Every structure is written in structure tokens, then in C-alpha cells.
Amino acid sequence: MTTMLASELPLPRIGRGKVRDIYAVGDDRVLLLTTDRISAFDVVMAETIPMKGAVLTQLSAWWFNQFESALPHHMISADADTIIGEVPALKNHRASLEGRAMLCRRTTVFPIECVIRGYLSGSAWKEYAAHGTLAGEKLPPRLIESARLEPAIFSPATKAATGHDENITVARRREIVGSEAARTLESMTRAVYALGERIGRGRGIIIADTKFEFGRDADGRIILIDEVMTPDSSRFWAVDVYKPGQPQPSFDKQPLRDYLDGERRAGRWNGEAPPPPLPASVVDATSKRYLEAYRRITGTDLKIAGVG
Ligand SMILES: Nc1ncnc2c1ncn2[C@@H]1O[C@H](COP(=O)(O)OP(=O)(O)OP(=O)(O)O)[C@@H](O)[C@H]1O
Numbered sequence: 325m326t327t328m329l330a331s332e333l334p335l336p337r338i339g340r341g342k343v344r345d346i347y348a349v350g351d352d353r354v355l356l357l358t359t360d361r362i363s364a365f366d367v368v369m370a371e372t373i374p375m376k377g378a379v380l381t382q383l384s385a386w387w388f389n390q391f392e393s394a395l396p397h398h399m400i401s402a403d404a405d406t407i408i409g410e411v412p413a414l415k416n417h418r419a420s421l422e423g424r425a426m427l428c429r430r431t432t433v434f435p436i437e438c439v440i441r442g443y444l445s446g447s448a449w450k451e452y453a454a455h456g457t458l459a460g461e462k463l464p465p466r467l468i469e470s471a472r473l474e475p476a477i478f479s480p481a482t483k484a485a486t487g488h489d490e491n492i493t494v495a496r497r498r499e500i501v502g503s504e505a506a507r508t509l510e511s512m513t514r515a516v517y518a519l520g521e522r523i524g525r526g527r528g529i530i531i532a533d534t535k536f537e538f539g540r541d542a543d544g545r546i547i548l549i550d551e552v553m554t555p556d557s558s559r560f561w562a563v564d565v566y567k568p569g570q571p572q573p574s575f576d577k578q579p580l581r582d583y584l585d586g587e588r589r590a591g592r593w594n595g596e597a598p599p600p601p602l603p604a605s606v607v608d609a610t611s612k613r614y615l616e617a618y619r620r621i622t623g624t625d626l627k628i629a630g631v632g
Pocket residue numbers: 339340341342343344345346354356363398428429430431432433537539549550551
């Protein structure tokens with residue numbers, strides 16, 4: 325499998341996010357093509373991370389399969405042959421699809437990111453340490469960094485078109501999606517996270533926090549969409565080295581973030597695009613982290629036909 329920075333498929337491209345290229349398949353389906361792009365601190369790097377797109381797509385597919393009986397979701401198939409069977413126009417583009425493409429039910433996306441936190445970390449820890457709150461709501465006193473939060477805290481954010489997402493209040497959330505949908509999004513978020521957290525923990529990964537997206541399908545049903553509990557949308561920690569009271573080494577972009585922090589401290593990067601070039605060792609270490617996250621959670625190595 326070759327790495328991919330951007331795709332060119334013979335379908336109408338309706339979007340290009342930081343990581344995915346999105347194509348329309350007729351009126352009611354979309355093809356999500358996860359490239360090997362990587363972003364950190366909201367800046368997309370110039371380099372690709374080998375196997376990253378396949379890890380994100382196949383890990384999401386694995387989770388959708390776990391949730392099959394628990395809740396409705398958007399996945400139709402993440403298998404290249406099945407997708408080509410459904411969309412014959414793609415038959416000469418198998419190599420671009422392999423591992424990284426997911427055919428999905430198209431939805432109208434709710435414009436909020438459903439963030440849920442089971443542990444106090446990152447920006448949430450910073451806010452709590454400064455003000456004793458999370459997303460403006462008071463938390464119990466004397467919590468320590470990386471402490472487990474019980475119950476988990478639902479702290480949705482707006483999907484900012486550019487730049488950083490912003491936490492929003494309960495009232496604002498109701499304004500944006502309506503109070504009935506707001507309730508459904510929260511209960512679905514809690515249900516998926518509880519299920520995923522339990523499965524992850526049993527496999528040696530703490531899913532400290534994560535972000536889901538939901539959309540409304542053609543029948544008006546609210547369904548889980550986008551990527552699910554991947555290293556890009558979540559904070560993964562290893563159960564065996566978890567130690568509250570300090571930051572935890574996280575499973576995903578840590579080598580990349582550490583490198584970029586070093587460049588910033590050295591005054592070689594101002595934190596904005598364009599990013600500094602990445603050494604091969606950082607690219608390689610990051611690719612290994614993604615593959616390791618997949619292996620730990622699913623219990624198998626990621627095998628993509630034509631790779632090896
Ligand atoms: N079933 C679906 N129907 C319609 N749109 C979808 C569906 N699933 C995912 N999407 C949309 O596809 C896009 C995925 O692209 P990507 O993740 O690269 O972009 P992003 O979310 O804008 O950026 P980032 O994840 O880096 O913040 C998102 O805008 C998401 O809302």
C-alpha cells in the first residue's frame with residue numbers, strides 16, 4: 325500500500341477535511357476516504373504517516389461491528405471489493421480504496437462534536453486546575469490530574485470551520501440542535517462511550533476521552549457517523565502504566581507532539597501553518613503507535629491485502 329496525501333476518485337468530491345476526503349455516492353451515500361494526513365495542534369503536517377488511514381478506517385469499522393446490535397450507525401462497508409461491487413465506477417481505483425475507504429449512509433450532520441470525558445486530562449484538566457470547573461460546570465474539589473470521572477462528563481463543542489473547537493453550554497447546545505436531539509445525542513454518546521470504555525479497558529487501553537459525531541439519515545433517524553474511538557478522535561492510555569496525579573503518555577500522536585513542542589521551544593516553529601518538516605524517525609514512530617493502538621484494541625495485527 326502506498327501512502328496517500330490526497331485522493332482523486334471519479335465521484336463528486338463534497339468535502340475535504342483535515343484527514344478525510346468525502347465523496348458523494350448518489351444522493352443517499354458517501355464514501356469517506358481516510359488519507360495518511362496527520363494534524364497536530366490543528367495544523368496539517370506536510371508528511372504522510374504510513375498505514376494511518378487504514379488504521380483509522382479499520383478501527384472505526386471494528387467498533388461499528390461491536391456496536392451492531394446496540395445502536396444505528398452509518399457504515400455500509402469498509403471492504404474494497406464490497407465497495408467496488410456497490411460502486412462500479414471505482415473498479416479501476418482499488419489501490420486507493422484498500423483499507424482506507426468506508427461506504428456510508430449519508431446524513432445531515434449535527435454541527436456539534438459530542439465530546440465525552442471519563443478522565444480529567446488535557447484542556448479539561450487545565451480548566452479544572454484553574455477554575456474548578458469543566459466546560460463552565462462545577463466539578464467536585466480535590467480531583468487530581470488524569471483522575472477517573474464518574475459519571476463521565478459530556479462536554480460538547482461546536483464544529484469550528486477553522487481553528488479550535490469551542491466548548492458550549494447546555495443551553496447553547498439546545499439552541500443549535502433542539503432540545504429533543506440534544507437529549508438523544510447525550511444519551512447515545514454516553515452509551516457508546518460506556519460500551520467502548522469497557523471493551524478498551526478489558527484489552528489494556530483506557531479511552532480517556534473521545535469525540536463522536538452524529539447525523540440524521542433519510543428516514544429521520546439519528547445515527548452514529550464519522551470515525552469512532554480512533555487515536556485521532558480519542559485519548560488512549562495504556563492500562564498497565566496508568567498513574568493518576570500526572571499526565572499520561574498517550575498512545576497516538578505523542579511522538580509528533582513532543583517533536584513539535586521541542587521545535588516551538590527552540591523558536592523554530594510558531595505553532596501556525598506551515599509546520600516544520602518531520603524527521604523520518606518521528607514519522608516512523610507515529611506510524612508504529614497507530615498500528616499498536618489497532619493491535620491492542622482489536623487483538624490482531626492490521627492486515628491489508630497487498631501490504632507486506
Ligand atoms: N455519514 C456521514 N454523512 C455525512 N457527512 C459525514 C458522515 N460521516 C462523516 N461525515 C463528515 O465527513 C467529514 C470527515 O472529514 P474529516 O474528519 O477529515 O474532517 P473534519 O472533521 O472537518 O476535521 P477534523 O476531524 O480534523 O476536525 C466531517 O465533516 C464529518 O462531519
